[in-house]
Amino acid sequence: MKLREQVENCKLLQKKISAYEYAMNVIYYDSATVAPAESSEDRGIIMGILTEEMYHIFVNDEVEKMLIFLLDHTSELDEQTVKEVEQLKEAYDRQAAIPVKEEVAYKELINQAENVWQRAKRDNDYESFAPVLQKVFDANKKRASYMKPDEKEYDVLLDLFEKDMTQEKLDQYFEELKKPLVELVQKVQNSDVEIRDDFLYRKYPVEQQREFSAYLMEVMGIDTERCIIGESEHPFTTGFNRDDVRMTTHYDEENVADSMYSVIHEGGHALYELNIGKGLKYTCLAKGTSMGIHESQSRFFENIIGRSENFIQFIFPKMQEIFEEQLQDVTAHEFYLAVNKSQPSLIRTEADELTYSLHIMVRYEIEKLMIAGEVKAEELPELWNKLYQEYLGVEVPDDARGVLQDTHWSGGSIGYFPSYSLGSAYGAQILHYMKKELDVDGLVAAGNLKVIQDWLAERIYKYGSMLTPEEIIENCCSESFQPDYYIKYLEEKYSKIYELI
């Protein structure tokens, strides 16, 4: 009796939290897509109130007692409920560990840091940002030590984005990746192959691009009864729940590939959220298990599928229909080469598939050193520029296009960057195992992505957060995470494109 009652309380608590999260997600989506310019101040106040309400519903003695009671009775609970209770308890401990005063102060710091960063980036003025950035790193280090006093701070932070990920594992991963990747990038640079991509930058009117987005969603098999695409400054995806997923894109009239690959990337995120098991709805498990696994899906569709020759060959007739004038003198093969043209560059979000992980490595090295206290915020521009020279061979002309380019650190997301690279590497390993069971090339050539989606849904999506990232990889690949599939994938793809011997 008591147990059943507490289980019911636990389910109700999750349902309530889902309602607050839903409300805040809708408010966020609205703000990024349509809200009028002057509405932001009030939105901040409202979000603050709702966050506090949700906090009090979750962090209180009654909930703590309930979770402890349920953890004592896991043998009497079904598997899903056990996972819910475990993850709630973990989240509870993280929340409760931080003194309320420090939590409030941290929120204010982040708010300030985001404002200072925006101005600093605009004015190319790193000096004004350095002190507050140092505070953000210090605060995160302290928060990590509150959450798990016995663990290394950076590990605690990494775990927030990628469950069970550690600095040790990442050091090994990036170490394995670095040498072959840097070598491959150099070979590509030295290749005589010249790729034409002028046609990507012709005039592509928004209306035509919207039609193209709808087509891409159709090809990807995204259920538009449950998922819509809006427009925002920076593309993103947010799943309110499995039956209401929102993607966005941003149209650049002078760059057709920009929105195209945003749509396919966000579409990968959307497919994940749309296929989370129905039974997980209104529980804390009803979301993708980690940033890395989420990125594995978005980057799988964006790069592995979306930048493959088979995919381009399949969609190109429709592209030529929609963009009749712009693409009449272009072949599918030329288009395929253009969207795979590799060139070490300054800006992460504009990087090609090959050089992308090198951008991540720069950030990883810096985060690690900052949390370890081995470098100070004021020294970052020098370090950043040195690493860009070393890894990518490029000269950073100013901090706006250097250390100031990303929003993550000012938003307090430290330990987030590695997820992007892990996502690519997970994806390559998943592809390898998918190919043992499916004729991936043939399916893509036929535009039959549904079979691929079903394969992923069965092994990844439906589990939501029931499985850890490691368990997901085991589930797909019958082995643990191995980065060499990623290296091989890149070597094969770029050797072919750049005719390397």
Add this chain to the structure above:
Amino acid sequence: MKLREQVENCKLLQKKISAYEYAMNVIYYDSATVAPAESSEDRGIIMGILTEEMYHIFVNDEVEKMLIFLLDHTSELDEQTVKEVEQLKEAYDRQAAIPVKEEVAYKELINQAENVWQRAKRDNDYESFAPVLQKVFDANKKRASYMKPDEKEYDVLLDLFEKDMTQEKLDQYFEELKKPLVELVQKVQNSDVEIRDDFLYRKYPVEQQREFSAYLMEVMGIDTERCIIGESEHPFTTGFNRDDVRMTTHYDEENVADSMYSVIHEGGHALYELNIGKGLKYTCLAKGTSMGIHESQSRFFENIIGRSENFIQFIFPKMQEIFEEQLQDVTAHEFYLAVNKSQPSLIRTEADELTYSLHIMVRYEIEKLMIAGEVKAEELPELWNKLYQEYLGVEVPDDARGVLQDTHWSGGSIGYFPSYSLGSAYGAQILHYMKKELDVDGLVAAGNLKVIQDWLAERIYKYGSMLTPEEIIENCCSESFQPDYYIKYLEEKYSKIYELI
């Protein structure tokens, strides 16, 4: 000390309630404009949870004690806080009067009634709707008796939409209106004047209409940094707060006047919300004071301004620029006549300015009799058709275009309809007094609506719910509400258009 603390609690309570209302308004706006089709079931669940959360924040002993304490100390409070406390107490008593069980049962009934109504309207099957409609009326009667056991039930319901409005006052109002209005409609029907309006129904592409909407908002002086326009099945306006107001319209490619007058109508609502006093933000006073006063603003802009010859003359050059092909053979005067063409019809929402109040009278008579128990739901089609014959001289061919046409009753809004007619009548009286101070015709002819807007803001908008509808009318007109201005306004306008002697 105790007082200051309780005042702070009271302000905080209102801020919290504002946050929940904001969240639910955003969710509603999102659902009506962009949300994917299959998201509605979960939205219902989420809204239920948030409504319940808000209910518990408001209805509890602590809040009741606080309100009673503050009501005992009104002499020590500023005027605004007194109004807040009084209105909160009134809302509290209304909420607390209804047993929780009955509240839940009522919500379920409404949910059911809305579904049954939708199907019944689609299938022209009133019989299936009658039993649940009877229940909705019965439940509202009972709710009214809970709220104010000593008052007439219909008066209690009217008061929810129009503070201090009573059946006695409305009987008098409609009695005064009926005879001259029916006579005027008959004269117009007998007039030999034939008005051409074929050009309203040419092909008007959505993109052009969107441009036209933006122009209309500009002419009306709507601040687009604080107000946006979206698209939904049925046009509406919702003010999240004075700095974030959302209008919608619906584009019919074969009817240019449809969206045009929706935009101007909703624009009137928006101007009200956008100009509510800053000091009222996050209090229960930060909204229009009643449905009738709100409609007085929307209908003032839609009909009195928007359907005036001066206004049409001012905007017509721009219309001919946007709709170059469609309007090249039309003069401003012809357009003015077309949007004022009067013809008794079946559907309220499509009715012209002259016959509109007759549609309201039918509904008012029926509501009154239903709440008095003098007629049963099963008898309504017969009664409806008889009244349409009597007031409008039209034959109702089926219930879908008769008693089933409106959503209000199935949604539990009983006592709402009179607001529409009151709004028109308020507007005409306000116009009369505005003309004593402003050269309204000259301002409209010059497209200078800002001066008119400022006049209204100063006398109506800025007060939010600080003043009652009656006080607002006194504030504008230095006298109480008088319906004869409305009759005179219609007589003058339509005598001219239809050349009556």
